[in-house]
Amino acid sequence: MRWVRRFLALLAALTERVVQWASPRMRRAHERLVPFVERVRDGLSPAARRVRQWLSPAVERLREWCAPVVRKVRRRLAPVVERARAVLEPHLSRLRAKLPATGGRHRVSPRARSVQLTAAAAAVGVLAIIVGTAGQGTGGQTTTPAAHTVDIPSQERTQADEPGVLSAPSPGKDDGSDKSSGGNSDKGEKQSRSGNRISPEAAAAIGPNANGIDVSNHNGPIDWNQVAASGQRYAFVLATDGGSFTNPMFQQQFQGAKDAGMLAGAYHFGRPTGSAVAQADRLLNNMGSVNDGRTLPPVLDLEVSPNTGGCYGKTSGQMHAWTQAFLDRVKSQTGQQGIVYASPSFWSNCMDGSQAFADNPLWLASYGVSQPNVPGGWSNYSFWQYTNKGTVPGISGPVDMNRFQGSGADLLRLTK
Numbered sequence: 001m002r003w004v005r006r007f008l009a010l011l012a013a014l015t016e017r018v019v020q021w022a023s024p025r026m027r028r029a030h031e032r033l034v035p036f037v038e039r040v041r042d043g044l045s046p047a048a049r050r051v052r053q054w055l056s057p058a059v060e061r062l063r064e065w066c067a068p069v070v071r072k073v074r075r076r077l078a079p080v081v082e083r084a085r086a087v088l089e090p091h092l093s094r095l096r097a098k099l100p101a102t103g104g105r106h107r108v109s110p111r112a113r114s115v116q117l118t119a120a121a122a123a124v125g126v127l128a129i130i131v132g133t134a135g136q137g138t139g140g141q142t143t144t145p146a147a148h149t150v151d152i153p154s155q156e157r158t159q160a161d162e163p164g165v166l167s168a169p170s171p172g173k174d175d176g177s178d179k180s181s182g183g184n185s186d187k188g189e190k191q192s193r194s195g196n197r198i199s200p201e202a203a204a205a206i207g208p209n210a211n212g213i214d215v216s217n218h219n220g221p222i223d224w225n226q227v228a229a230s231g232q233r234y235a236f237v238l239a240t241d242g243g244s245f246t247n248p249m250f251q252q253q254f255q256g257a258k259d260a261g262m263l264a265g266a267y268h269f270g271r272p273t274g275s276a277v278a279q280a281d282r283l284l285n286n287m288g289s290v291n292d293g294r295t296l297p298p299v300l301d302l303e304v305s306p307n308t309g310g311c312y313g314k315t316s317g318q319m320h321a322w323t324q325a326f327l328d329r330v331k332s333q334t335g336q337q338g339i340v341y342a343s344p345s346f347w348s349n350c351m352d353g354s355q356a357f358a359d360n361p362l363w364l365a366s367y368g369v370s371q372p373n374v375p376g377g378w379s380n381y382s383f384w385q386y387t388n389k390g391t392v393p394g395i396s397g398p399v400d401m402n403r404f405q406g407s408g409a410d411l412l413r414l415t416k
Contacts, residue, residue, distance in 0.1 A: 057367060057368035063345045063349075067345065067348040067349060070349075071348075071352070198409045198412045198413065202408070202412060203407060203408035203409035203412060204408060205408065206233050206408030206411055206412065207233075207408050208406070208407045208408060209403055209404055209405065209406070210233040210234065210403070210404045210408060210411055211231055211232055211233060211401070211402070211403055211404075212232055212233055212234035212235060212236070212262075212263075212383070212401075212402045212403070212404065213227065213232050213234075213235050213236075213390070213392060213395075213399050213400060213401060213402065214235065214236035214237070214238075214267070214385065214400045214402060215235060215236075215237055215238070215253055215395070215399065215400075216237070216238035216247060217238065217247045217248060217249045217250075219253075219395055219396075219397070219399060220249075220396065220397075221249075222253060222256060222394055222395050223393075223394035223395075224256040224257055224259065224260035224262070224394065225260050225394070226393040226394030227257070227260065227262070227392055227393065227394040227395065228257075228260040228261050228262050229393070230392055230393045230394070232262065232392060233262060233263060233404075233411070234257075234262055234263035234264065234265065234296060234404070234411070235253070235257040235262055235263075235264050235265070236264075236265045236266070236267050236296070236299060236363075236402075237250060237253045237254045237257065237264060237265070237266055237267070238250065238266075238267060238269065239254070239266040239267065239268060239282075239283050239286045239287060240268045240269070240279070240282045240283050240286055241268070241269040241271070242269065242270075242271035242273075242274060242279065243271065243274040243275070243278060243279060243282070246282070246286060250266070250286060254266060254287075258292070258294050258295075262294075263294050263295070263296055263411070263412075263415055264294060264295060264296065265295065265296030265297065265298070265299055265339070266283060266286065266287045266298055266299065267283075267298070267299030267300070267301045267339075267341065268280070268282065268283035268298070268299065268300060268301060269301045269303070270300050270301060270302050270322075270323075270326060271305075271312065272311075272312045272314055272318070272319060272322040272323075273312050273313075276322045276323070276325035276326040276329065277325055277326070277329045279326060280298075280300075280325075280326045280327075280329035280330055280333075281329065281333075283298055283330075284298065284330070284333050284334065290416065291416060293412075293415055293416070294415060295415055295416050296339070296414055296415055297330075297334070297336040297337060297338055297339050297361065297414055297416070298330050298334065298336070298338050298339070299338065299339040299340075299341055299363060300323065300326050300327060300330075300338055300339070300340055300341065301341040302323065302340065302341060302342045302346060302350070302351075303341075303342070303343070303346060304346060304350070310350075311349065311350035314350075316350060316351055316352035316354070317352075319350050319351055320351060320352075320354050320356065323340075323351070323357065324356070324357075326338070327340070327357070327360060334416070336416060337359055337360045337361065338360055339360065339361045339362070339363050339382070339383070340357055340360045340361070340362055340363065341363040341364075341365065341385075342362075342363075342364070342365065342375070343364070343365040343366060344364070344366060344372065344373045344374075344375045347375035347376055348375060351376070353375060353376055354376055354377075355376050355377025356377070357376065357377070357378075358376065358377035358378050358379070361382035361383070361414065362374070362376075362378045362380075362381045362382055362383075363381070363382060363383040363384075363385065363402070364381040364383065364384050364385065365385045366384065366385075366386065367385075367386060367387055367388070372384055372386075380405055381405055382404065382405055382406070382414075383402050383403070383404055383405070384402060384403050384405065385400055385401070385402045386401060386402070386403060387400070387401050388400045388401075
C-alpha cells in the first residue's frame, strides 16, 4: 500500500504538470480553431437545411404514424421500469454507502475535483441527450429544432422545418380561391366597431381564408407596403424567446405591418426550462399596451428543444402545467385567449394529445399535406402554417406562409 500511495502521488504530480503545460496550448488552439469551425459551419448550414427540409415530410409522417404505438409501448413498459427501479434502488444505496468519503486522506485536490466534475457533467449531458430523445415524457424529436433567435446561430427557426408547397392550399370549406383584394387597402381595412360589431366593408376587405406571414429578426428589413400589396392580410412577429432574447427588430416589424394596413400579432418562443409567468410577462411587456383593433392575440410558440430535439426533459404533465401557466397569465393580463402554435407531432409526443386547450385558437404547423391533422381537443385550426419556403414581395429570402380558417369577420373578431 505504501508503494501504491507513492505511485499515485507521483502520478498526480505528473498529471498536474501535464495539465499546466497543456492548458495554455489548448486555449490557443481553441482560439485559432473557432473561426475556422464557424466558417465551415456557416458553409455547410445551407446544404444541411436543404437536406433536412427534403427529408422532413417523410420523417414527420412516419413519426405521426408511429406515435400511437410508441405511447402504448411506453405505457405498458412503465410498470416494468418502476418495478426494476424498486428492485435496484436498495442495491445502489448500499453501493453508494460503501464509497469513500472526500474528507481526511481521501480529500481530492481542487484541480482533480474540477476534472471529476467536468467528466460528470459530460456524462450527465450524454444521458440528457439520450433521455431527451428517447425517454418517457420527451417523445423524441418531433419536429426539427427551431429557433428564431441569433443566440443559436447554427439553427434557423423553421417552425416544423419541413418543406411545403409554395402555393397556398385550400383549407376547410374554402373553394381554393384567394378572395382577398390585391392592393394595400389601408382605408378599406379600417375597422368600424360598435361593441362586437364589425363593418361589412372591413370584413370584405380581408376576405375569407386570409393569407398571412410570420417573421423574425432572421427576415431582416421588410418593405411592408409591398407585402400588403401582395395580398397578405396579417403578420405574426417574433417578440421574445425564452427568458432573455428579444427580437431587436420587433417594434419595427410589428408596427411596420400595421402601418401598411395589416393586422399584426406577437409571438413568444416558449422554453419550458424557465418560469412560464416570467416568459409571458416578457412577451406582453414587449408588445406594450395595444387596443387599436389591429392586434391579434399573443401567441405561445411551442416546439421541441433547439438543443436536444426533445421536450426539454419534461414529462407531458409538466409541459401541460407550464403551458397552462403561460396562457393563464396572458388571459389575466389581456382578457384574451392566447393562440397556441404547435405541430401535430409535437402535441402528440410532448403534450400527450392534451385536450385541455381547445378554447385557445390553434395555429397549426403542418407542411407538405393537402389537409393538416388537427390534434388535441380542437375541432379545427384557426391558422395553418403550410410552408416555410414561400416567396413574398418586400421580403428577401423564403418566408413562412399561413392561411386563416374563416371569414374576414372571424379574423377581425380575434383582434383587440
